[in-house]
Amino acid sequence: MERIRVGFIGCGGNARGHMKRMLTIPEVEIVALADVSQESLGKVWQDYPQLKKLPFFTDYRQMLKEVRLDAVEISTPHTLHFQQAMDSLREGLHVLVEKPMVCTTEHAQQIVEEVERSGKVFLISYQRHFEPVFRYVRNQIRAGELGEVQFISAFLCQDWYRAQRGTWRQRLALSGGGQLNDSGSHLLDILLWMTGLEPEEVTAYIDCLDTEVDINSALSVRFANGAIGNISVVGNSPGAFREDTEIWGSKAAVHYYNGELTYICAGVSEPFQPTGLPYRSNPDQNFIDAILGRDEVQAPAICGLRVAQLTQAAWESARTGQPVKVRHT
Structure with a gap:
Protein backbone atom coordinates (compact mmCIF):
# COMPACT_ATOMS: atom_id res chain seq x y z
CA MET A 1 0.00 0.00 0.00
CA ARG A 128 -18.97 22.70 2.99
CA HIS A 129 -17.92 21.33 -0.42
CA PHE A 130 -18.21 17.87 1.15
CA GLU A 131 -21.55 18.29 2.93
CA PRO A 132 -24.55 16.63 1.25
CA VAL A 133 -26.95 19.61 1.29
CA PHE A 134 -24.51 21.94 -0.45
CA ARG A 135 -23.48 19.31 -2.97
CA TYR A 136 -27.16 18.70 -3.73
CA VAL A 137 -27.85 22.39 -4.39
CA ARG A 138 -24.79 22.69 -6.61
CA ASN A 139 -25.84 19.61 -8.58
CA GLN A 140 -29.40 20.92 -9.00
CA ILE A 141 -28.19 24.29 -10.27
CA ARG A 142 -25.68 22.72 -12.67
CA ALA A 143 -28.41 20.43 -14.00
CA GLY A 144 -30.65 23.43 -14.65
CA GLU A 145 -33.30 22.36 -12.15
CA LEU A 146 -33.47 25.83 -10.55
CA GLY A 147 -33.45 27.56 -13.91
CA GLU A 148 -31.49 30.78 -14.04
CA VAL A 149 -30.33 31.95 -10.62
CA GLN A 150 -31.84 35.41 -10.10
CA PHE A 151 -31.42 36.31 -6.43
CA ILE A 152 -29.48 35.12 -3.38
CA SER A 153 -29.72 36.04 0.28
CA ALA A 154 -27.17 34.77 2.79
CA PHE A 155 -26.76 35.43 6.48
CA LEU A 156 -24.18 34.24 8.99
CA CYS A 157 -23.95 35.30 12.62
CA GLN A 158 -21.56 34.25 15.36
CA ASP A 159 -20.32 35.54 18.72
CA TRP A 160 -16.96 36.13 17.03
CA TYR A 161 -16.29 39.60 18.45
CA ARG A 162 -16.24 38.38 22.06
CA ALA A 163 -14.96 34.86 21.45
CA GLN A 164 -11.88 36.04 19.52
CA ARG A 165 -11.12 39.07 21.67
CA GLY A 166 -7.37 39.33 22.25
CA THR A 167 -6.49 36.56 19.77
CA TRP A 168 -4.56 36.76 16.51
CA ARG A 169 -7.84 36.65 14.60
CA GLN A 170 -8.49 40.28 15.56
CA ARG A 171 -4.93 41.40 14.78
CA LEU A 172 -4.86 42.64 11.18
CA ALA A 173 -1.18 41.75 10.68
CA LEU A 174 -1.94 38.07 11.32
CA SER A 175 -5.59 37.69 10.32
CA GLY A 176 -5.56 39.81 7.17
CA GLY A 177 -9.14 40.82 7.99
CA GLY A 178 -11.99 40.10 10.36
CA GLN A 179 -15.11 37.95 10.38
CA LEU A 180 -15.65 38.39 6.63
CA ASN A 181 -12.21 36.82 6.11
CA ASP A 182 -12.76 34.11 8.71
CA SER A 183 -16.12 32.34 8.99
CA GLY A 184 -17.37 34.67 6.27
CA SER A 185 -14.87 33.10 3.88
CA HIS A 186 -16.87 29.86 4.10
CA LEU A 187 -20.09 31.70 3.27
CA LEU A 188 -18.72 33.57 0.26
CA ASP A 189 -17.06 30.43 -1.07
CA ILE A 190 -20.09 28.17 -0.80
CA LEU A 191 -22.36 30.73 -2.48
CA LEU A 192 -19.99 31.08 -5.42
CA TRP A 193 -19.31 27.33 -5.59
CA MET A 194 -22.97 26.28 -5.47
CA THR A 195 -24.32 28.86 -7.89
CA GLY A 196 -21.40 29.26 -10.29
CA LEU A 197 -22.19 32.99 -10.32
CA GLU A 198 -19.45 35.52 -11.10
CA PRO A 199 -19.60 38.68 -8.94
CA GLU A 200 -19.41 41.82 -11.04
CA GLU A 201 -19.87 44.68 -8.57
CA VAL A 202 -20.23 45.00 -4.81
CA THR A 203 -21.36 47.73 -2.45
CA ALA A 204 -20.37 47.05 1.15
CA TYR A 205 -20.81 48.58 4.58
CA ILE A 206 -18.52 47.39 7.36
CA ASP A 207 -18.39 48.11 11.11
CA CYS A 208 -15.15 47.27 12.92
CA LEU A 209 -16.53 48.37 16.30
CA ASP A 210 -13.45 49.07 18.45
CA THR A 211 -11.13 46.66 16.60
CA GLU A 212 -8.86 46.95 13.57
CA VAL A 213 -10.75 44.29 11.59
CA ASP A 214 -14.25 43.93 10.16
CA ILE A 215 -16.84 42.64 12.64
CA ASN A 216 -20.22 43.27 10.98
CA SER A 217 -20.48 43.38 7.18
CA ALA A 218 -23.34 44.04 4.76
CA LEU A 219 -22.73 43.34 1.05
CA SER A 220 -24.98 43.93 -1.94
CA VAL A 221 -23.69 42.15 -5.02
CA ARG A 222 -24.55 42.26 -8.72
CA PHE A 223 -23.50 39.22 -10.74
CA ALA A 224 -22.47 38.91 -14.37
CA ASN A 225 -25.65 37.04 -15.38
CA GLY A 226 -27.83 39.85 -13.96
CA ALA A 227 -28.59 38.17 -10.64
CA ILE A 228 -28.40 40.27 -7.48
CA GLY A 229 -28.00 39.38 -3.83
CA ASN A 230 -27.39 40.37 -0.24
CA ILE A 231 -24.77 38.86 2.04
CA SER A 232 -24.71 39.65 5.77
CA VAL A 233 -21.92 38.59 8.14
CA VAL A 234 -22.55 39.51 11.78
CA GLY A 235 -19.59 38.97 14.08
CA ASN A 236 -21.10 40.63 17.14
CA SER A 237 -23.98 38.25 17.75
CA PRO A 238 -24.76 36.98 21.25
CA GLY A 239 -25.83 33.37 21.20
CA ALA A 240 -25.34 30.43 18.91
CA PHE A 241 -23.89 30.27 15.42
CA ARG A 242 -26.53 30.67 12.70
CA GLU A 243 -26.36 30.33 8.94
CA ASP A 244 -29.25 31.02 6.59
CA THR A 245 -29.06 30.93 2.78
CA GLU A 246 -31.74 31.25 0.11
CA ILE A 247 -31.29 30.95 -3.63
CA TRP A 248 -34.09 31.86 -6.03
CA GLY A 249 -34.06 30.60 -9.61
CA SER A 250 -36.54 31.02 -12.44
CA LYS A 251 -37.85 27.46 -11.90
CA ALA A 252 -37.26 26.69 -8.21
CA ALA A 253 -35.81 27.98 -4.96
CA VAL A 254 -33.85 26.49 -2.06
CA HIS A 255 -33.66 27.54 1.59
CA TYR A 256 -30.86 26.35 3.86
CA TYR A 257 -31.10 27.00 7.59
CA ASN A 258 -28.56 25.59 10.07
CA GLY A 259 -28.18 22.24 8.35
CA GLU A 260 -31.72 21.80 7.01
CA LEU A 261 -32.61 22.26 3.35
CA THR A 262 -36.03 22.90 1.84
CA TYR A 263 -36.85 23.06 -1.86
CA ILE A 264 -39.83 24.56 -3.65
CA CYS A 265 -40.66 24.38 -7.35
CA ALA A 266 -42.58 26.98 -9.33
CA GLY A 267 -46.28 26.11 -9.44
CA VAL A 268 -46.04 23.85 -6.38
CA SER A 269 -47.58 25.22 -3.19
CA GLU A 270 -45.70 23.13 -0.62
CA PRO A 271 -41.92 23.08 -0.10
CA PHE A 272 -40.25 19.74 0.60
CA GLN A 273 -37.02 18.41 2.04
CA PRO A 274 -34.95 16.59 -0.60
CA THR A 275 -33.89 12.99 -0.01
CA GLY A 276 -31.16 10.87 -1.56
CA LEU A 277 -28.52 13.54 -0.99
CA PRO A 278 -24.92 13.07 -2.21
CA TYR A 279 -22.30 11.38 -0.04
CA ARG A 280 -20.51 13.13 2.83
CA SER A 281 -16.73 13.34 2.94
CA ASN A 282 -14.15 15.77 4.31
CA PRO A 283 -11.21 17.83 2.99
CA ASP A 284 -8.52 15.54 4.42
CA GLN A 285 -9.92 12.41 2.78
CA ASN A 286 -10.34 14.24 -0.53
CA PHE A 287 -6.76 15.53 -0.28
CA ILE A 288 -5.34 12.03 0.05
CA ASP A 289 -7.71 10.55 -2.54
CA ALA A 290 -6.64 13.25 -5.03
CA ILE A 291 -2.95 12.57 -4.38
CA LEU A 292 -3.56 8.85 -5.00
CA GLY A 293 -5.56 9.57 -8.16
CA ARG A 294 -8.85 8.30 -6.71
CA ASP A 295 -10.75 11.60 -6.85
CA GLU A 296 -10.62 15.13 -8.19
CA VAL A 297 -9.83 18.05 -5.90
CA GLN A 298 -13.19 19.33 -4.67
CA ALA A 299 -11.99 22.71 -3.34
CA PRO A 300 -9.20 23.87 -5.67
CA ALA A 301 -7.14 27.06 -5.57
CA ILE A 302 -9.48 28.84 -8.00
CA CYS A 303 -12.10 28.89 -5.23
CA GLY A 304 -9.69 30.79 -3.02
CA LEU A 305 -9.02 33.26 -5.81
CA ARG A 306 -12.74 33.94 -6.31
CA VAL A 307 -13.27 34.50 -2.59
CA ALA A 308 -10.26 36.83 -2.41
CA GLN A 309 -11.56 38.86 -5.36
CA LEU A 310 -14.98 39.41 -3.79
CA THR A 311 -13.62 40.00 -0.28
CA GLN A 312 -11.05 42.55 -1.42
CA ALA A 313 -13.66 44.41 -3.48
CA ALA A 314 -15.98 44.51 -0.46
CA TRP A 315 -13.25 45.95 1.75
CA GLU A 316 -12.48 48.58 -0.89
CA SER A 317 -16.13 49.52 -1.23
CA ALA A 318 -16.50 49.94 2.52
CA ARG A 319 -13.34 52.04 2.65
CA THR A 320 -14.33 54.37 -0.19
CA GLY A 321 -18.09 54.42 0.29
CA GLN A 322 -18.53 53.57 -3.40
CA PRO A 323 -19.55 50.50 -5.44
CA VAL A 324 -16.47 48.57 -6.59
CA LYS A 325 -16.04 46.36 -9.63
CA VAL A 326 -14.86 42.88 -8.71
CA ARG A 327 -11.51 42.35 -10.34
CA HIS A 328 -11.15 39.11 -12.30
CA THR A 329 -7.76 37.95 -13.52
Missing part, protein backbone atom coordinates in the same frame (compact mmCIF):
# COMPACT_ATOMS: atom_id res chain seq x y z
CA GLU A 2 1.33 3.42 -1.00
CA ARG A 3 2.03 5.70 1.98
CA ILE A 4 1.62 9.48 1.91
CA ARG A 5 4.06 11.19 4.29
CA VAL A 6 2.42 14.30 5.73
CA GLY A 7 3.92 17.15 7.73
CA PHE A 8 1.88 19.72 9.65
CA ILE A 9 2.61 23.44 9.54
CA GLY A 10 0.70 24.71 12.55
CA CYS A 11 -0.40 22.53 15.45
CA GLY A 12 -3.25 24.54 17.03
CA GLY A 13 -6.78 23.41 17.69
CA ASN A 14 -7.83 23.46 14.06
CA ALA A 15 -4.77 21.45 13.02
CA ARG A 16 -5.49 18.87 15.68
CA GLY A 17 -8.88 18.29 14.05
CA HIS A 18 -7.08 17.61 10.77
CA MET A 19 -4.68 15.26 12.58
CA LYS A 20 -7.62 13.31 13.99
CA ARG A 21 -9.00 12.72 10.50
CA MET A 22 -5.60 11.97 8.99
CA LEU A 23 -4.91 9.32 11.62
CA THR A 24 -7.97 7.39 10.38
CA ILE A 25 -6.74 7.20 6.77
CA PRO A 26 -4.69 4.00 6.27
CA GLU A 27 -2.47 5.44 3.52
CA VAL A 28 -1.33 8.41 5.65
CA GLU A 29 1.75 8.62 7.83
CA ILE A 30 2.18 11.84 9.81
CA VAL A 31 5.96 12.27 9.93
CA ALA A 32 6.72 15.78 11.29
CA LEU A 33 5.22 18.80 13.03
CA ALA A 34 6.04 22.51 12.91
CA ASP A 35 4.77 25.30 15.13
CA VAL A 36 6.24 28.31 16.92
CA SER A 37 4.35 27.35 20.10
CA GLN A 38 5.57 24.70 22.52
CA GLU A 39 2.15 24.90 24.17
CA SER A 40 0.48 23.80 20.94
CA LEU A 41 2.89 20.88 20.68
CA GLY A 42 2.02 19.83 24.23
CA LYS A 43 -1.66 19.74 23.34
CA VAL A 44 -0.90 17.58 20.31
CA TRP A 45 0.94 15.13 22.54
CA GLN A 46 -1.94 15.17 25.00
CA ASP A 47 -4.52 14.40 22.32
CA TYR A 48 -2.38 12.06 20.21
CA PRO A 49 0.39 10.48 22.30
CA GLN A 50 1.34 8.31 19.32
CA LEU A 51 2.83 11.45 17.73
CA LYS A 52 5.26 12.17 20.60
CA LYS A 53 8.23 10.63 18.81
CA LEU A 54 7.88 12.78 15.69
CA PRO A 55 10.46 15.47 14.91
CA PHE A 56 9.20 18.93 15.87
CA PHE A 57 10.35 22.21 14.32
CA THR A 58 9.78 25.82 15.31
CA ASP A 59 10.66 26.84 11.73
CA TYR A 60 8.57 25.11 9.07
CA ARG A 61 11.25 25.78 6.45
CA GLN A 62 13.65 23.57 8.35
CA MET A 63 11.05 20.79 8.33
CA LEU A 64 10.63 21.15 4.56
CA LYS A 65 14.37 20.82 4.06
CA GLU A 66 15.18 18.07 6.55
CA VAL A 67 12.19 15.70 6.48
CA ARG A 68 11.19 13.48 3.59
CA LEU A 69 7.64 14.59 2.86
CA ASP A 70 5.00 14.06 0.21
CA ALA A 71 2.48 16.60 1.48
CA VAL A 72 1.79 19.25 4.09
CA GLU A 73 -1.29 20.57 5.83
CA ILE A 74 -1.20 24.28 6.73
CA SER A 75 -3.27 25.60 9.63
CA THR A 76 -1.75 28.89 10.77
CA PRO A 77 -2.77 32.57 11.02
CA HIS A 78 -4.18 33.70 7.69
CA THR A 79 -1.46 36.08 6.53
CA LEU A 80 1.14 33.31 6.88
CA HIS A 81 -0.62 30.98 4.43
CA PHE A 82 0.77 32.50 1.26
CA GLN A 83 4.48 32.08 1.95
CA GLN A 84 4.05 28.71 3.62
CA ALA A 85 2.03 27.39 0.69
CA MET A 86 4.41 28.79 -1.92
CA ASP A 87 7.46 27.37 -0.14
CA SER A 88 5.79 23.96 0.11
CA LEU A 89 4.76 23.89 -3.55
CA ARG A 90 8.28 24.89 -4.60
CA GLU A 91 9.62 21.97 -2.58
CA GLY A 92 7.47 19.69 -4.74
CA LEU A 93 4.86 18.96 -2.08
CA HIS A 94 1.10 18.56 -2.23
CA VAL A 95 -0.66 21.18 -0.08
CA LEU A 96 -3.86 21.39 1.94
CA VAL A 97 -4.37 24.87 3.40
CA GLU A 98 -6.96 26.18 5.80
CA LYS A 99 -9.31 28.97 4.74
CA PRO A 100 -8.95 31.66 3.66
CA MET A 101 -6.40 30.43 1.15
CA VAL A 102 -4.68 33.83 1.25
CA CYS A 103 -5.71 37.42 2.02
CA THR A 104 -5.17 39.30 -1.25
CA THR A 105 -6.12 38.80 -4.86
CA GLU A 106 -2.49 39.17 -5.91
CA HIS A 107 -1.37 36.36 -3.62
CA ALA A 108 -4.29 34.18 -4.71
CA GLN A 109 -3.35 34.58 -8.38
CA GLN A 110 0.24 33.63 -7.61
CA ILE A 111 -0.93 30.50 -5.80
CA VAL A 112 -3.12 29.48 -8.75
CA GLU A 113 -0.20 29.94 -11.14
CA GLU A 114 2.22 28.02 -8.91
CA VAL A 115 -0.21 25.12 -8.54
CA GLU A 116 -0.56 24.93 -12.32
CA ARG A 117 3.21 25.09 -12.78
CA SER A 118 3.96 22.46 -10.13
CA GLY A 119 1.27 19.97 -11.06
CA LYS A 120 0.79 19.22 -7.36
CA VAL A 121 -2.51 18.64 -5.56
CA PHE A 122 -3.68 21.80 -3.82
CA LEU A 123 -6.83 21.89 -1.74
CA ILE A 124 -8.48 24.51 0.49
CA SER A 125 -10.19 23.18 3.60
CA TYR A 126 -13.66 24.41 2.65
CA GLN A 127 -15.59 21.60 4.33
